[in-house]
Each structure stands twice: as structure tokens, then as C-alpha cells.
Amino acid sequence: MKGRLARWGWSLFAWGLILLVAAPLVWMVATSLKPEDEVFSLEPALLPEEPTLEHYATLLTETGFAGYFANSATIATATTVVVVGLAVLGAFSLARFRYRGRETIASAVLLCYMLPSVVLIIPLYLMMVKLGLANTIASLVIAYTSFALPYALWLLRTFMAAIPAEIEQAALIDGASRMGAFFDVLLPQALPGIISTALFTFILAWNEYLFALVLVNADDVRPLTTGVMTMLVSGFNIEWSLLMAASVMMSVPLIIILAFLQGYLVKGFGAGAVKG
Amino acid sequence: MASIAFEGLTKRFGTTDVVRGIDLAVPSGAFLSLLGPSGCGKSTLLRMLAGLEDPSEGRILFDGEVVNDVPPGRRDIAMVFQSYALYPHMTVAQNIAYPLRKRGVKRAERDAAVARVAAMLQLDALLARRPRELSGGQQQRVALGRALVRDPRIFLLDEPLSNLDATLRSLMRSELVALHRRIGRTMVYVTHDQLEAMTMSTHVAVIDGGVLQQFGSPADVYRRPANRMVAGFIGTPAMAFLDGVVAAGRLLVAGEVVAATGAADGAVTVGVRAEDVTIGDGGIAARVSHVEAVGHETLVTLEGGFGRVTARAAADCALVPGDAAAWAARAERLHLFDDRSGVRLDAPCSPVRGPTPRDEQHDG
Structure with missing residues (x-):
């Protein structure tokens, strides 16, 4: 009872x-x-009485929404590719090779992750200006990599360390080279971890607002987050209908990705939770 | 096929010597067991053979050629890991074919080789499964198949039977011996199970604390253990060790003369195996402390002023704990060890002739 x-x-x-x-x-x-x-009805109803897609149409045809969407997609994809590529190799090294300073590097990586990203904005902005990258998509990719990479490294290192080294050693004895063993044996085993790392990075880059606001000031390179805000929200007026339609469309890619890869995400975070 | 030799092989992790200056050599086609308690360095030794660890000092030779700097994949070896180390994302067939794939063997040839090995190990029906869908015994056979498929010159086996249940283990033991006889390849087998080492090997290397304690045939190691460690490690029930004294060519235990010996006067450690002890009327007085009926025989533990010995008695032995008993050991089967270093004393013991032990003692 x-x-x-x-x-x-x-x-x-x-x-x-x-x-x-x-x-x-x-x-x-x-x-x-x-x-x-x-x-703006005074008696708000939960469900629309006459549903319409006009706001979506307006967004796609009469505003720069599609451009922002393309920018976001480019930035998030590029960041994910760079971060996962670097993190997989780095984590392999941190998990498998024995060398002086390995633990120091691992701790330094964690320390980087703990640094609040806000303190990096101004230095990063100045660096981008010096490098001539201000107001480019590349500047955002670099900025996002700087704070997604430490976490990705840490997550993947934990993931790889949990995979028994013996199966790689078996591959070495069976005639594989070091990289051969990595690709044939370790990578397939680490796939759930890699996918969850990629998801994490993609979501982070897709949703980021602060860096995009500070580092990018030209309309043709703005991502969705800042683009939609500057376009639809001003001091005088908020285009609620358009804003909501934009929000829905911004969420769709993430929802689709998550729906397909949810299993991996849970697995990856689980692995990260076991060992710190 | 290849002979194997270690020359002054040492492995250091930080400041700890895991393997210390091991020298030994086995001929081509040998079945060498590396036997010792866990943590004795036997697995490290095997991993150095495989090329997975670099020796800190010393050389490893296959057929007289130094292989220290040869990477694992080029040593022409196969290894079966204790954990089996199967590739989890590959099917049984892909697992077995992997060593061939890495050596560029053509697909048709590969398939034929896999089929041949699978038939030999009765894995035919399992080829499409993945390792996690197999039982422990089946996984073990896949690991063996992956080693066999390539016909390497040396097989390395790291406690391959330790994860199997008792029945399967004894079955696989005889299958491995049969396999060794059939293919005639050199095999190196790591185990902490003395029974495995004794029953399967042509050569046994007993290792403790990273040091080679004894190297010889299983019979050698059993009959003439080089020191107390080897004597105590090999044989079930374990050899009993008693304090003894040698005086004027007589060996005394607890004041009783038990044998004539050529050893020098002084304190010694006397090793007694259970099968050499007889319980009867004469001999050293003791009390029964423990009786274990094993079925085909009964193990009787006796205690007294001498210490403790175990005797193999007949299955119908009627002794119960608390009974008084006297025991004697076959003099020529006693083992004498230096009481401090534990090293075997090479002085044979023999039965005392003439007067009974008791009279002898009065004379002495």
C-alpha cells in the first residue's frame, strides 16, 4: 500500500x-x-484557433534567417570536426602512452575547462583582431574549440582508458601497426564516446551566444543566436511570432540529432561519470 | 618452430625489479610453463617475450637471434590472453581472420584458413556471432583459434584456462597438450596452477619475486625441489616443513632419529610430502588434528612437538581428530633444506639400519 x-x-x-x-x-x-x-489576444488560448505557417514563410523569404542558419550550421559542423579530430588523437595519447608530464597535461586540460569562458572573451577578441580574423566564421570556430576541446579531451580520455589495453596489444601481436590497432580496434570501441563528444560540441557551438555577440559584428557571418536577436528584438519592439517560429526552426536540427543519437549520449555521459 | 633463450633478463618498473636477471633456454618444440604465485613476474616475462614490454636489461633470443628490438607483429608469435582480448565489434570469423588480414593474405585463402581452424576447434556454428554472445569456453576457443590460424613459430599463453570452470579446464588442458603434440610448436604457458604446469609441460620454470627459482622437467621440480619456495609451491597437499638437527650422520626430528644422512652437523629444515608419511605404531608420536576425506583417499593432519605434517591415508582410514597416532616417513624421500637460506642440501637420506631409532638415540 x-x-x-x-x-x-x-x-x-x-x-x-x-x-x-x-x-x-x-x-x-x-x-x-x-x-x-x-x-496578442486578451484571452490567450493554448492552441491556435486558425493555425498558420505564415511566420515561417516570412522568416525564410523576407529575412536573413536562412543565411544565419547556414552560418550556424557551418560553425557548429566545423567546430565539431576540429574538436573531435584533435580530442580523439589527444585522448589516445593521454590514455595509452607513457611519457613524462602526461598527468600534468591531463590536469592542465581540466584546469582549462574550469576557467570561466567569460574571462577569455577580451583576450580572444584582441587575438582575433591581431590575426585578422575578427568578424569571420573562423574566429568563432577557434573560440568554441578553445572551450569545447578540454572537455572533449577529458571525456574521451576517460572513455578510452576504460577500454582494455589488451585488445590493442592483441592487435599488435596479430600484426597491426600502432595506428592500425588504433583504427581497427580502439576506434570502434570508443565510438559511443566519440559520438557523444561530437554531440556535446555541436550543441555547444549551435547554442553559443556570448562569444558570437562579441567576436562577430558583421551581419553576413552572424550565427542564428545573435542573428535572430538583432533582427527581431529591438528596444522598441519584439516580433514575437517570428521569434517563436525562428526558435522552433533553431531547435529542429538538435531535436533530430538527439532523437537518433540519444542512446550514445547517455552512454558517453555515463562513462564520464564513473571516473574523474 | 623456434628455440627460446633469456639472457640476464631484467625488468624494472620505476625502482621495483619485477623480473631479475633470468637466464634460461628451451629447445624448439618445448612446452615451457612459467609457474609462480601471482605477482611473481611471470606475466611480465611473457609480455617481454611478446614484445609488449621492453626489457630493462638482458636479451631475448629466438633461434639464436636477438629479438629485443623486433616489434610484436614481426616476432612471428601468437598470444592467448587471460582475458582472451577478443575484438568485441568483430564476429568470430573476423576475429580469427584478423591476423591474416593484417598480413595481406587474400580473402579466399583467409576464408579457407578460418574454416580449417573453426572445424578443428568446433567453432563452425559460431562464426557469425560476436564475442559477447559466446560462453567463456567458446571465447577461449576463439582466442585459441586466432592464435592457431597463422601457424606462428611460438605460442604464448597467459593463464588461458583460469576463467573456465573446473570440468572445462581439465578438458582444455588435455586438448592443449594434444594440440602441442600435433603441431609441435614451441609453447610458453604462464600459470599459477602447479597442476597445469606439472601435467602439460616439458619444461617448468618456477619463478618467485622476479627470480628464477628452478628450471627443469616437471619430475625434477617435484622430486628435487631446489629450495623451500619450490618445494612448498609444488604438490598438493603442500610439503610439510619441520625443524630438524643433523648430528653425527643422523637426522633427528623432535628428538627422534628419522634417517641417516650425509649432511653436515647443524640445524636443517626437513621437508616431508604427504605420500611419504605412513601412520602406524612406531615413529614420532602425534595427535590427529584434522581429517579430510577426499573420496579415493583421506588426508590426515598430525600435530605434535615436531610441528605439523599431513599424511595420505587410505580412504577407509578410521582416525578422528583427537586420536593419538605415530608416524614415520620414508627416509630416502625426505628433503633437506638449509634452515636459513632454504636452499636444498644435496645430501641423500637413507633408512637407519640395525638398531631401532630409539636405541640409536641413546647411543648417540
């Missing part, structure tokens, strides 16, 4: 949490489908 009551209690609690998280999202989708007059 008591057990059943407790279970009911927990269920209620869980559903309450879900409602709390999901409500704004539901509101966002609903609003994006409402005609302008319904949005």
Missing part, C-alpha cells in the same frame, strides 16, 4: 517536472503557429 502510494507520488513529481520543462516549448510551438492577432 505504502509502496504504491510512493510510486504514485514519484510519478506525479516526474510528470510535474516534465510539464515544467515542456510548457515553454509547447507555448513556443503554439505561438509560432498563431496569426498575429491571436498572439
